[in-house]
Amino acid sequence: MPVMTYRDALRSAMAEEMERDESIVLLGEDIGLYGGTHLVTNGLIDQFGPKRVIDTPIAEGGFTGAAIGMAMAGLKPIVEMMTWNFSFLAADQIIQTAAKLHYFSGGQVNVPLVVRGPNGGGVQLSAQHTHSLEGFYGHFPGLKVVSPATPADVKGMMLEAIRNPNPVIFLEAGALYGTKGEVPEGDEVVPFGKARVAREGTDVTLIAYGRQVPLLLKVADKLAEQDISAEVIDLRSIRPLDTETFVESVKKTNRAVVVQEQWRYFSVASEVCAVLQHEAFDYLDAPVERVSGAEVPAPYARNLEIAGFPTIDHVISAARRVLYLEK
Amino acid sequence: MRYQYLLLAIVFIILMKAARRATRVKSATYGTISTMSMVRDPDGPAKAVPPVPARPSHTGQGIDHDNAISSADNRQEAAMAPIIAPADTFTEGQAQVAYDAEALVGFYQKMVEIRLFEDATTKAFRQGKIGGYLHVYSGQEATGTAFLGAMNRDKGDVAIAAYRIHAHALLLGAHPNNVMAELYGKGTGIVKGKGGSMHLFHAEGGMLGGYGIVGGHIPLGPGYAYGNRYQGGEAVVQLYLGDGSIHNGAFHEAANLAGLWGKSGLCPTLFILENNQYGMGTSVERATAMTELGKKFESYGIEWERVDGMDIQATLKVAEQVQERVRETGKPYAIEAFGYRIVPHGAADFLEQYRSKEEVAKWREKDPIPLLHGQLIEMGIEEERLEAIRAEAKAMADEAVKFAEESPDPDLSELLTDVYADDTYVEPAG
Numbered sequence: 035m036p037v038m039t040y041r042d043a044l045r046s047a048m049a050e051e052m053e054r055d056e057s058i059v060l061l062g063e064d065i066g067l068y069g070g071t072h073l074v075t076n077g078l079i080d081q082f083g084p085k086r087v088i089d090t091p092i093a094e095g096g097f098t099g100a101a102i103g104m105a106m107a108g109l110k111p112i113v114e115m116m117t118w119n120f121s122f123l124a125a126d127q128i129i130q131t132a133a134k135l136h137y138f139s140g141g142q143v144n145v146p147l148v149v150r151g152p153n154g155g156g157v158q159l160s161a162q163h164t165h166s167l168e169g170f171y172g173h174f175p176g177l178k179v180v181s182p183a184t185p186a187d188v189k190g191m192m193l194e195a196i197r198n199p200n201p202v203i204f205l206e207a208g209a210l211y212g213t214k215g216e217v218p219e220g221d222e223v224v225p226f227g228k229a230r231v232a233r234e235g236t237d238v239t240l241i242a243y244g245r246q247v248p249l250l251l252k253v254a255d256k257l258a259e260q261d262i263s264a265e266v267i268d269l270r271s272i273r274p275l276d277t278e279t280f281v282e283s284v285k286k287t288n289r290a291v292v293v294q295e296q297w298r299y300f301s302v303a304s305e306v307c308a309v310l311q312h313e314a315f316d317y318l319d320a321p322v323e324r325v326s327g328a329e330v331p332a333p334y335a336r337n338l339e340i341a342g343f344p345t346i347d348h349v350i351s352a353a354r355r356v357l358y359l360e361k
Numbered sequence: 362m363r364y365q366y367l368l369l370a371i372v373f374i375i376l377m378k379a380a381r382r383a384t385r386v387k388s389a390t391y392g393t394i395s396t397m398s399m400v401r402d403p404d405g406p407a408k409a410v411p412p413v414p415a416r417p418s419h420t421g422q423g424i425d426h427d428n429a430i431s432s433a434d435n436r437q438e439a440a441m442a443p444i445i446a447p448a449d450t451f452t453e454g455q456a457q458v459a460y461d462a463e464a465l466v467g468f469y470q471k472m473v474e475i476r477l478f479e480d481a482t483t484k485a486f487r488q489g490k491i492g493g494y495l496h497v498y499s500g501q502e503a504t505g506t507a508f509l510g511a512m513n514r515d516k517g518d519v520a521i522a523a524y525r526i527h528a529h530a531l532l533l534g535a536h537p538n539n540v541m542a543e544l545y546g547k548g549t550g551i552v553k554g555k556g557g558s559m560h561l562f563h564a565e566g567g568m569l570g571g572y573g574i575v576g577g578h579i580p581l582g583p584g585y586a587y588g589n590r591y592q593g594g595e596a597v598v599q600l601y602l603g604d605g606s607i608h609n610g611a612f613h614e615a616a617n618l619a620g621l622w623g624k625s626g627l628c629p630t631l632f633i634l635e636n637n638q639y640g641m642g643t644s645v646e647r648a649t650a651m652t653e654l655g656k657k658f659e660s661y662g663i664e665w666e667r668v669d670g671m672d673i674q675a676t677l678k679v680a681e682q683v684q685e686r687v688r689e690t691g692k693p694y695a696i697e698a699f700g701y702r703i704v705p706h707g708a709a710d711f712l713e714q715y716r717s718k719e720e721v722a723k724w725r726e727k728d729p730i731p732l733l734h735g736q737l738i739e740m741g742i743e744e745e746r747l748e749a750i751r752a753e754a755k756a757m758a759d760e761a762v763k764f765a766e767e768s769p770d771p772d773l774s775e776l777l778t779d780v781y782a783d784d785t786y787v788e789p790a791g
Contacts, residue, residue, distance in 0.1 A: 059591065080615060085591060091621070096580050097613025102582025103521075106569060113586075126500060126611070130574050131581070138560040140552030141779040175780050176785065199782035227785075274785060 035216040037108035037294075042348035043217045046072055046113060047192035050221075052082055058196060059104065061088045061112030071116050072152060072211055098124035098149065102132050105147045106211030111195055115151030117162050118205065124149075131199040133176030147201045152194075152208025153181065154245050155332050158339055162334030168243070171203045172272040172305075176320050178226055179203040180274040183247035185215035187270060198226070198336035200252050205272075207245040207340055226271045229279035236354050239283040242293040243269040246344065250293060253349045264353060272302060280306065281313045288319040289356040293344050298322065298326035323352040405671055408540065413765035430527030436673065451669040451699070460677055462740040468510070468673050469733050469747065472502040474754040475528040476730055478537055479704075482527065482544055488706040491544045492765070493557050494573075498528040501635055503729035507631055508599060511684040512567060517589060518684075519567040521582050522784070523603055524559035525635075528570055534566035534642040541761035547768035555772035574603070574607030575640070581716055583619040583693070587632040590691055597629045597687045604667035605640020615660075619693040619757075620661035626691030632658065633685060634695060635670065637702040642715030663693045668723035670698030671729045672735065703728060 038046070052058045060075060060082075067083045069076035077346055090097040091210040094115065102303040103133035105361050115121045121128065132145050155164030159195065161310045182188040195202040233254050240250045254264040265287055267280045284290045290310055292303035303324040310322050328342040354360045389655050417758040423471060460468075479497040486495045498505065509532040512518040522529045535551055543550030544558050552562050552571075569585070572578035572673050582600030589596040606612055622628035636654055638645055645652050655665040667682075669675040676698065701724040705713055713721070777787045 057592070085625075085627070091614075091617060093614035096610055096618050097612060099577070099615065100584030100587065100618055101579025103581035103586070104588035104591075105584075106581065107585045107594075109588040111588075125579055126574060127580065130577055131572065133569070136782050137779045138552060138556040139562040139564070139779075140555050140562040141782075142552065143569065144782045146782075178781075178785070200785070256737045298667075315602030330782075352644065 035218055035302045036291045037214050038185050039211065040185045040188050040207070040215070041072065041074055041211040044192055044216075045076070045078070045191040046217075047189040047208050048075070048196075049081065050192060051196050052054050052078070052086065055110065055126060055196075056086075057108060058110045058112065059086045059088060060112050060114065061090050061101050063092050065089060065091055065114050070114065072208065074206075074211070075114065085089075094120050094124035095127055095336060098127040099131065100148075100330065101147055102127060102135070105201075106135075106143055107146045110146050110148075112148040112150060112196065113249075115149060116154045117159075117163060117208065118167050121151070121167065128171075128177070128201070129174050129205070133153050133174050136200070139207075144199050145201045146199050148192075148204055149201070150195070150204035150206060152211070153205035154208055155339070156209045156295075156343065157334070158334055158336055160334040161331035165205075166205075166244075166270070166281050166294065166327070168205055168272045168294075169296055169301040169305075171205075172275075172302060177201055177273060178201050178227055180206070180270060181205040181244040181272055182270060183207055183232075183244050183268050185213070186217045186222075186241075187224055187230070187268075189217050190201050191226070191270065193221065193223045194226055197223070202226075205244065210247050210248070213248070220280055221342065224270070227274040227276050229270055229276040230268040231265065232268045233264070233266040235263040235287065237263045237287055238289040238291065238294065238356055238357065239265045239267060239280065239287045240291050240349065240353065241267045241269065241283075241303075243272065243302070244295075246293045246295060249344070249346060253346050253353070256346065256350055257353055259322055260359065261351065269302070275305065275309075277309045277313060279328075281309065284310055284314045285317045286316050288326050289353075290318075291323045291325060291349060291352045291356060292351075293325045293349055294308070295327050297329055298324055299329075301326065314333070320350065320356040320358065323356055324350050325349050384643070388488060392710065400486070400783045412675055413541065414475075423525070439505060440740050451675055453666055460674065462737060465733065465737060466746070466750070468506055468677070468740060469509075469730070469737060470750045470754070471506050471532060472673065472730050472733065474504050474537075474757060475506070475531055477613045477751070477754045477758040478531060478541070478761065479527060481762050482541070483704070483708050485541075485544070485762060486766075491558070491708075492546060493559075494524070494545070495558050495708040496525040497656050497704050497708065498525055500697075500724070500728060501525075501637060501700050502528060503673040503676050503733075504635055504670040504698040504700060505532055505601075506632065507652050507673055507680040508631075508698075509533055510677075510679035512597070512599065513684075516688070517567075518599070519569050519585065521569045521578055521585065521603065522571065522601035523575065523578055523606065524571070524602070526561050526568075526601075527558070528567075529601065529688075530561040530563050530571075533563055533568040535561065535563040537757055537761040538764035542645040545765040545768070546770070547765055548766070548771035548773075548775065549768040552774055553563045553779075555775070558612040561628050572752040576606035578602075579606065579609075580615040580618070582630045582632070583615050583628050585624060585627045586619070586693075587622050590627045590629060592691055595629075595688060597631055597684055599631045599684075601633045601634055601635060602647055603640065604634065604636040604654055605643070605648070607634065608648055612657075616658060616661040616663060616693075620663050623662070623690075623692035628689045628693050629691045630693040631694060632663070632695040634697045636697050636699050637670075638700075639702065639706065639715065641706045642710075642713075644715070655695060656697040663695050665695035665697060667697040667699055670700030671732065673729055675749055700729075701727070724776055738746055 066079035
């Protein structure tokens, strides 16, 4: 299998699918001539031309709404949010229109739309440019929300996102754009709503998605040095949420730590905990731990930013707590 | 502690009220604007557009700061004088098509059908049979009837509108029974009881909604137009918007995209600004300093013209011509249909404190249906024939009500369907 970066895998999914399907167009700020702020769409304007790779003015609500109109007309638009932080300006279009149009039209209108871009922080962009919005978008029925963590998944899930007849919120792990991994060649679709066991283990289940998955794999290595066998679950998909995979894991390990970059309350980790207490109540040997970001707007200074996000040490400590190895 | 806060709050409110009273003052002078404005087509010669209707200006000139006035005066002052657009501000249209009396009788029938349907919806709402909001179209029929009538479904034309849309659905071929059943929340409703008054869709007839967030639907129009042209289609998208939505960012972002994409012939969007002079209860004058609303399109390179939205002969003259012009050029174009909502904003708008009875009465004199009625009589159409049309329309509305009342509620299983376009599992309540 070829080795690719997360960024290149993402681009190749879009390019391959655009070759196959002329109804796919891209819209976004500086995705064409500029090459994309994060170079995800770099070169696509040369390959597909400006009618398909549409540079838009900086008006997220306008072009996201227009993309919904395009989807209604039979296209499959992929909208780039330069970063998800700007999607609040398009939230009315995404939540009030895209998510509900199929329902309030009584099934007469479909919105096969992908909205994609980097999610999460970690590169000193401070308060307005650092958000993890999976809990926010995950709240709304009518949307599909995914957060791939590996180059293979980002490609396979983008293929699925484009082919899916629903609006898809595609939350890329921006901090992982440069990471490499094996990517299957060809048309390897990764279906939504299927979590992945990223590493098998027996003593404790560590659950995350997106950027926290590689962090958990490092944690698992460290725990192994302490003779603790950790299983790592990559949720991949936030809505629909594959509860079965992590519930089964916890039934085996009897202990769970849920890790996320976003704020603790009303979050994905909260949801996972709720499911676990309901579906695996009799299997739990310890309260489920949530490891989350600090409850503050993201700071700028590097040391403050690092202190505001989950670290390897936070997770090791939480894993040891659910094993009653520390308090 | 709590009661101290309460006391503070009361004192604060009293002080605020006094301050507000002191600053609300009577405008002593009314200015008029009557210059000819020019619309420039980036690719063509300058074109004259009609002058702005004379309106009371409210620029702060002549304010008498020493005369604090009563709350009643404040209201009157805030509400503004009625706006009557003089006839010479409207375009005549250049269409060669003259509608003969027979054709006009057909349009009369459509307008009467809509009016009596709306009367029936209002009655049902007041009887508590219709829930939610109900926004009726009475007074504005001449606009929708003419422009929707210019659509060509063979070429894929569609309409996207906001929430005052019963007429739009009916005019695009939705069955009155299914529209009324939707308002009643019945399983036979046009969107299966899932949308109600604000979300009527009849995709088969080109009616693509039906949206309840003011301004939120506007970007859909240019997007649909682009999508259709991109695929080699020749459709024109009619995008209906109200005067209240033009101050929303979504309008400006969408108009900008439309103008931009139109430069490549990729945005055949006909914006139809239905200026009924009030966004809910806030008059145009109280919503913007630049009250010549059609002119806002110019900022985005979109040509426009104003028509008398209450005279179907005026709207008809323009409708077909601009529809085909947009189709040919692939560029957006805008119509400001100047009119008036002779009914409350919504069926629950009982008080209408924002406008005077005299103003409404004055506009009722321009009601498009009696206007056309008079014209038809002058053309020699017999009163009996028009009476028969009214009777048929009444029967149609009555039948729709009967159908809606007798229809079953939606099956409870409908709650969980149509959330996703595939078979994604959706959880029930509880």
